[in-house]
Amino acid sequence: MRALTVLYDPSCEFCRGARDWLAAQPKRIPVALVAAGSAEARALYPELDHDGTLGQLTAVDDAGNVYREEKAWLTALWATREHHALASRLSSAPMLPVARAASEWIGRNRGDLGGLIRRFHPAV
Amino acid sequence: MSVILVTYLLYVPVSIAITIWVGRTLYRNGYRFLVDVFGGDEEMAHSVNHLLVVGFYLINLGYVALNLRVEGEYYTARAGVEVLAGKLGTVLVGVGLMHFFNLYVFSRIRARHIAPPIPPVRPDARTRVNAQPAAA
Numbered sequence: 001m002r003a004l005t006v007l008y009d010p011s012c013e014f015c016r017g018a019r020d021w022l023a024a025q026p027k028r029i030p031v032a033l034v035a036a037g038s039a040e041a042r043a044l045y046p047e048l049d050h051d052g053t054l055g056q057l058t059a060v061d062d063a064g065n066v067y068r069e070e071k072a073w074l075t076a077l078w079a080t081r082e083h084h085a086l087a088s089r090l091s092s093a094p095m096l097p098v099a100r101a102a103s104e105w106i107g108r109n110r111g112d113l114g115g116l117i118r119r120f121h122p123a124v
Numbered sequence: 125m126s127v128i129l130v131t132y133l134l135y136v137p138v139s140i141a142i143t144i145w146v147g148r149t150l151y152r153n154g155y156r157f158l159v160d161v162f163g164g165d166e167e168m169a170h171s172v173n174h175l176l177v178v179g180f181y182l183i184n185l186g187y188v189a190l191n192l193r194v195e196g197e198y199y200t201a202r203a204g205v206e207v208l209a210g211k212l213g214t215v216l217v218g219v220g221l222m223h224f225f226n227l228y229v230f231s232r233i234r235a236r237h238i239a240p241p242i243p244p245v246r247p248d249a250r251t252r253v254n255a256q257p258a259a260a
Contacts, residue, residue, distance in 0.1 A: 001241070001242060001243060003256050003259065005256070005257055022260070023260040027259075030259030031259055031260060032256070032257035032258060032259050032260060033260045034257055040257065043254060043255075044253065044254055044255055044256075044257055045251050045252065045253065045254070046252060046254060047251050047252045048251045060251060060253070061243075061247075062253065062256050063250075063253070064250045064251050064252060064253045065247035065249075065250055066247055066248050066249040066250060066251050067243075067245065067247055067248060068248045068249075070245075071245040071246075071247070071248060074243070074244060074245050075243045075245060078243045078244060079243075087243070087244055088244045091244030091245050096245075
């Protein structure tokens, strides 16, 4: 993998906070952050189910491999310099269900999590 | 001087010498390895190296002390040599196992710092890529 594109939901405050966090992280490979469902996203990936990317976090690499939900989180973490070891640990067979549950929990509570992000990062 | 006392007097210094020799080997060569692993951070490499070698010395010297005791009575030089060989053999094997354990620890540290080329999860699907957007 030489580059990664993360499609975030621009209508969700938590997702924008996570986008800013990821943008600020030092990375091992170039990571592009594109609004899910946008004209740019549709132009880049014409065959992707773009309505689906609004509800679930999606990441696409330079070869066209699509990662969804917890796999998108783990791939994005893996692309950072500081957290790639954590991503590898969370991807092990015993930890993957935990990562999946965490990803689902974030998906369900992303509205409430937006307020939390705002509290710690007033600029978001 | 009894045979067993001569055995003790040989066993203790030889065991300690072997432990120190292996410990110093580990310290010298492990240091270069750790500097590489920590991306040239010599202070960090020194620190981790020192901690590992202290543990190595404590376990091995403790093992040498616990292994000192001999059961039964020995009067002949032959019996003394055999007891000494048996004792030193166990110490050598013990130190060797510890040495390999340390190499394993070094390789684990290194593996964690060298990035794998592919992400740890398998993709869900494939899609056509028209262009790669500019990175953030």
